[in-house]
Amino acid sequence: MSDDLVIAGRTFGSRLILGTGGFPRLETLAEAIRASGTDMVTVALRRIDAQARGSLVDVLEDCGVALLPNTAGCFTARDAITTAQLAREAFETDWIKVEVIGDERTLLPDAPELLVACERLVADGFIVLPYTTDDPVLARRLEDVGCAAVMPLGSPIGSGMGIRNPYNITLIVEQAGVPVVLDAGVGTTSDAALAMEIGCDAVLCASAISRAEDPVAMARAIRAGVEGGRLARGAGRIPRRLHAEASTTFTGLPELA
Amino acid sequence: MIRLNGAELDGRDGATVAELLTDLGVDPLARGVAVAVGGAVVPRSEWETRTVDAGEHVEALTAMQGG
Numbered sequence: 001m002s003d004d005l006v007i008a009g010r011t012f013g014s015r016l017i018l019g020t021g022g023f024p025r026l027e028t029l030a031e032a033i034r035a036s037g038t039d040m041v042t043v044a045l046r047r048i049d050a051q052a053r054g055s056l057v058d059v060l061e062d063c064g065v066a067l068l069p070n071t072a073g074c075f076t077a078r079d080a081i082t083t084a085q086l087a088r089e090a091f092e093t094d095w096i097k098v099e100v101i102g103d104e105r106t107l108l109p110d111a112p113e114l115l116v117a118c119e120r121l122v123a124d125g126f127i128v129l130p131y132t133t134d135d136p137v138l139a140r141r142l143e144d145v146g147c148a149a150v151m152p153l154g155s156p157i158g159s160g161m162g163i164r165n166p167y168n169i170t171l172i173v174e175q176a177g178v179p180v181v182l183d184a185g186v187g188t189t190s191d192a193a194l195a196m197e198i199g200c201d202a203v204l205c206a207s208a209i210s211r212a213e214d215p216v217a218m219a220r221a222i223r224a225g226v227e228g229g230r231l232a233r234g235a236g237r238i239p240r241r242l243h244a245e246a247s248t249t250f251t252g253l254p255e256l257a
Numbered sequence: 258m259i260r261l262n263g264a265e266l267d268g269r270d271g272a273t274v275a276e277l278l279t280d281l282g283v284d285p286l287a288r289g290v291a292v293a294v295g296g297a298v299v300p301r302s303e304w305e306t307r308t309v310d311a312g313e314h315v316e317a318l319t320a321m322q323g324g
Contacts, residue, residue, distance in 0.1 A: 019324030029322065044323025045291060047262040047316065050282045056320045057289035072323045085298045086318055090291035157324065184324075206324030 003230065005202050007179050008095075008127045008148035010066075012039040015196070016226045017068065017181065018219070019206025022158075026059045028215055033063045036209070036219040040066040042097055044073070045086055057091075068129065070097040075110070077117035084121050096121060097151070099131045107157045111138050115145065122146035131183050134168040136175060143178050150176060151183035151204060154195065158207040160187030166198055173199035188218075189225035196229025197237070260314045270311040274304040281317055289320040 005012040018038040023029040033041060041060060060067060069087030074080040077100060084096040100117050102110030109132055121128050127148045132138055134152040142150050152172055155161035162185055163169055173180050182195035183204040192203045203226050212218035259266050261277055269277065274292050275285045283290055285304055292299045293316045299307050309315055 020322040021324035023322060042324055043320045045318040046321040046323075048278075048281050048283055048290070048319045055287075055289070056322060057287075060320075061288075067320075070323055082293065082296060082298065086291035086293060089298055089301055090289050090318065090320065092288070204324075 003234075005179065007129070012202075013037075014039045014223075014226075015202040015230055016192075016223055017041070017202055017204040018065075018209065019204060020056070020060075020210075021072075021206045022210030023215060024210075026056065029210070030059050030063055031216045032209055032219040033060075033065060035216045036223050038065060038223075040068050042068045042070050042204070042206070043091070044070055045083060045090060066095070067091050067093055068095050068097050069093065070131075071099050071117075072101075074100055074117075075102070075113075076100065077113045077120070080113070080117040081120055081124075084117075084126055085124075088126070094125055095127045095129070097129045097131060109133050109153075111135070114138075115141055118142055118147055119145040129181070134165050134172065136168060136171040139172045139180075140175060143176060147178065149179040149181050149201075151181040154182055154185030154191065157184045158211075159185055160208060161185055162187055162191040163194055163198075166194065169195070169200065170198050186222065189221045192222045192225035193229035193232070196226055197232050199233060202226075258311055259309050262315070262317055269309075271308050274299055274307045274309065274315070277309065277315060278304070278317060283317070283319070291318050292316065293318075 005015050014037045016036055016038050018036050018041045020041050069091050071080040071083040080100045100110045100113040101107050118128050118130050129149045130142050130147050131151050139150045154163035179201035181202045181204050182200045186192050186205045186208045195203050209215050209218045278285045
C-alpha cells in the first residue's frame, strides 16, 4: 500500500525534505540528495555573484527534485512577500517556504509578521509552507489563513538540539488538518524518527546532513530515521508503563526448589 | 547613476534590466534569476523593455543554497 505524503494536492514519495544550505560543495549536495531519496529541496535567493562557479539550479534539475524556495533572511512580512514574488519569477513555482525571523541570535520566527505574510501570500495564490514556532495556537492560525502545511521547529535552526517540546508538536499534530512538517532542530537520526513517531507527516532537514562529517552517509541515516519513525507510528507503539510487564507468561512455570 | 546589487554603476543610466544582467555575466534566459527595481518585482517579460533611470536601485538575484 502506498504511503505517500500529499501537500496541496501534490504527491511526494519521500517524507524527507532536504534543505540545501551548508553543503561544502555542489557535488556533495547532489550525492546527499540522491542518498536522502527526497523529492523536494529548499533554495534561497541572493544577489548574483559574477564570480560564482557552478549553477545550483542546474544541479538540482539534474537530481530531478522539486524546488521549495524560501524567504530566509527576511525580518518583515513585507520583505518576505517581495522575496516570495521574486522566487516565483525565478523558479516558476507558487510554492514558498515562508520564514520571517524575529531575532538574530535564535533565528526564531516573528509570529505576527509571519501570520501577516502568510495570509497575503495565500491571497496572492501561493502554496504557503510556513516555518513556525512550536506554538499550537499559532499553527492553527496559520492553517486558518490557508497555509498548505505547518512547519514547526523542534529547536532553533542549526542547533541540532532535536525536539525540545514533543508535547507541543503532539498537540499541533493532533489538531492539524494540513500536513505537519518538523522543520529545524534535527541533529541526528533519532530526532527525525521521534518527529515521525509522534505523528509528523514529514521532516525538513538541512544542517544535520550538510554539516555532518559525512553528509552523504547522514542523508542515508536520516532517511532511515524518517522511514522507521513513520512505520512505527503506523504500527502503534505499546503504552509506557511505570513497572515491568513480563512478555513471558508465568503460567506453567516449574517448581525447582 | 544607478545602483546594482549595492554597487554604484557609472554610465549605465537608461540601460534595460536585460542589459544589466548581461553586465553581471548572466544569460537573461537562465532559470533561477529574478530582478527587483526599487523593491518591486520586474517580471521576466519586461526585462528587455524596462529601463533603469538614474537614482534607481536594482537587485538581481539568483538561487543560492539555503535551508
